[in-house]
Amino acid sequence: MDVELRKQLWVFIRRLHREGHTIVLTTHYLEEAEALCERIAILNRGEIVALDSKPALLARGIGRTRRVCVTTTEPLASLPESLMPKVRRREGNLLELQLDKNTDSVMAVLDALRAHGAVIADLNMEGADLEDVFVELTHGGSA
Numbered sequence: 001m002d003v004e005l006r007k008q009l010w011v012f013i014r015r016l017h018r019e020g021h022t023i024v025l026t027t028h029y030l031e032e033a034e035a036l037c038e039r040i041a042i043l044n045r046g047e048i049v050a051l052d053s054k055p056a057l058l059a060r061g062i063g064r065t066r067r068v069c070v071t072t073t074e075p076l077a078s079l080p081e082s083l084m085p086k087v088r089r090r091e092g093n094l095l096e097l098q099l100d101k102n103t104d105s106v107m108a109v110l111d112a113l114r115a116h117g118a119v120i121a122d123l124n125m126e127g128a129d130l131e132d133v134f135v136e137l138t139h140g141g142s143a
Helices: 003-018 030-036 054-058 081-086 106-115 130-139
Strands: 039-044 047-053 065-072 087-091 094-100 120-126
Touching: 003 030, 030 130, 039 054, 039 130, 047 054, 047 130, 054 130, 065 106, 081 087, 081 094, 081 106, 094 106, 106 120
Parallel strands: none
Antiparallel strands: 039 047, 065 094, 065 120, 087 094
16 A cells, blocks of 8 residues: 555544444554554464554553664764664764663763764663563564
8 A cells, every 4th residue: 555545544543443433453563552552463374363452551560671773963873782782773973872770881882882982962762662662572582
């Protein structure tokens, strides 16, 4: 489905929902489920492993990690060796890291980057999202 048709479909579905209709949506796009659904069922091998609201799913304590996005003023030629296992994405001067909430210190990461010559321009941290919950419930956290 092209982008414009998809947008029109979501406008129509939202209108039906506002009018009191129940909509059952099956999707592999977790961003859609987060944005459009009041209750979310997660299936694993044909079995329902979770059925709840997004806030309730996120409140289960699933998702021991947080994403930290660091933007530096200049792209880094290299990274500290200690951060390499934590890198999720690295593009230009953007560095996205996956940190364990229990063992990784954001300050230690920033200190390591600064000691490596990075000048930090921006920092953004995100907690677990529905994708993290899905992975934890369907793969036991070892995706």
